[in-house]
Amino acid sequence: MSLIPLIYDFDPWSEIDELLEGPFGLGLHPIDIFNSRPRHRSLILHPRKRYCPYLASKCDRSGKDSKWDKSEIIPTVDKNGFQVCMDVSQFSPNELIVKTVDRTVMVEGKHEEREDEHGFIQRHFIRKYTLPKGFDPKDVVSTISSDGVLTIKAAPPAIKNKNNNERIVQIQQTGPAHLSIKQPEQSKTEEVSNGAAETMETK
Incomplete structure (x- = not known):
């Protein structure tokens, strides 16, 4: 087997490309969490003039084409x-x-x-x-x-149930009721008149 294709496809800058193309901040699909080690595409079976580690790892992780990649960040x-x-x-x-x-x-x-x-x-x-x-x-x-x-x-x-308008009203506890109830003004007037009559009879 000839070694010329391998030598031709060798890219000494691939490590630098991988560093600059780090997929930080990108979306994850659940499969990415379990496959923490991306498998790079083989250069022998899939030779290419310029090898992009990021694109290869994205393709290998999903096992599908780029349509799957779009769903990873949604x-x-x-x-x-x-x-x-x-x-x-x-x-x-x-x-x-x-x-x-x-x-x-x-x-x-x-x-x-x-x-x-x-x-x-x-x-x-x-x-x-x-x-x-x-x-x-x-x-x-x-x-x-x-x-x-x-x-x-x-x-x-x-x-929310739009047809249900039921609401529980909280019952607040207070002191004795007769302390907070005001007597009518008419009752007070009668009491004052009776008091004055009693005073006059006493004299």
């Missing part, structure tokens, strides 16, 4: 509510911000320039997701796993 909405997952393993928790602006959920990750084994690198990303109608932004919560998977959830809206 949030899921079902009976359990709103949920979206993303890979933020390149960032520490204190370098991430999750906030809501009206019905929009914003995720931002940023770390300043730092030195690693390949040189200096700086990363920054912003992702925005719109909550479905009826979802309350106050119900949005976020968690991050030890392996760098950020999960954002929102509880489903409560189901």
Whole structure:
């Protein structure tokens, strides 16, 4: 077997491309959580002039074409509510911000320039997701796993029965009732007149 195709396809810059094309801040499909080690496409069986590690790993992880990749960054909405997952393993928790602006959920990750084994690198990303109608932004919560998977959830809206107008009225306890009841003005006038008559008879 000739070695010329292998030599021709060899790209000494592939490691640098893989570093620059790191998939930080990208959406995750549940299959990505279980397959933590992406299998790269073989250059011997699939030779190409320029090998892109990111595209190969995305294709191998899903086992399908690019139509599946689009669903990886789309949030899921079902009976359990709103949920979206993303890979933020390149960032520490204190370098991430999750906030809501009206019905929009914003995720931002940023770390300043730092030195690693390949040189200096700086990363920054912003992702925005719109909550479905009826979802309350106050119900949005976020968690991050030890392996760098950020999960954002929102509880489903409560189901309201429009035909049921029943409401329980709370009964408040107070002191004795006769202390808070005012006597009519007529009764007070009669009492005053009777008191005056009694005074005159006494004299």
